[in-house]
Amino acid sequence: MDVTEVLLPGVGLRYEFTTADGQWIGVVARRLGDFEFVAYPDADPDEVRVLFRLTAEEAEAVIEILGAPRIAERFADLTREVPGLSSGQVEVTAGSPFDGRTLGETRARTRTGASIVAVVRGEDVIASPLPSQSLRAGDILVVIGTQQGITGVEHILAG
Incomplete structure (x- = not known):
């Protein structure tokens, strides 16, 4: 188009x-x-x-609604196009030291080089989450990076 x-x-x-x-x-x-x-x-x-x-807020809601079903599809396409780049999903489990804390407090990108590009919370998708985004048990983080970086994010969230 x-x-x-x-x-x-x-x-x-x-x-x-x-x-x-x-x-x-x-x-x-x-x-x-x-x-x-x-x-x-x-x-x-x-x-x-x-x-x-x-309004800007209403447009953001529409973007999330329309973009949510395609986020994983687009990342899968991207990882096929860029050698060494992977996507993964990491759950914030009950008992994680980051349950109730912010994404920025994980320092995941600094520590692993992997980027958290979305937080899936039930039926909601929070695309491009800010460091101030709170994390809750049951959240699924969509992570882009090397396989080693994704595994590093899993270790960080597990404590």
């Missing part, structure tokens, strides 16, 4: 594409952090119809 990026001076960026059924739509990413979803009627492509607006 081709996505066209258009700079809107003083406003932000507009991303445009045509859907599989032929609808021409756009997403305006405004400088202030909110988003507008627009459609271009067939009769006049210069006429823009705003479909709906999302």
Whole structure:
């Protein structure tokens, strides 16, 4: 799919594409952090119809909803393309010294070179978690790195 990026001076960026059924739509990413979803009627492509607006927080929720099912698939593709790179899942078990602590406190990336790119908590996926993200028993961490690095993250979480 081709996505066209258009700079809107003083406003932000507009991303445009045509859907599989032929609808021409756009997403305006405004400088202030909110988003507008627009459609271009067939009769006049210069006429823009705003479909709906999302705050930055609402857009983040939509990103997580739409991105969650594909995160593991994309990482699997990436690890096939880059020799030596692996993906793994590491559970925060009950009794882990990091149950109830933050991701940053693990110092996992510094200690192992592996990156924790998502936290799966039940049905929720927290993509690109910040160091301040709290960890709970039962969380599954999606880890990208060497196999040795992933094993290192497992050891850190086990204590």
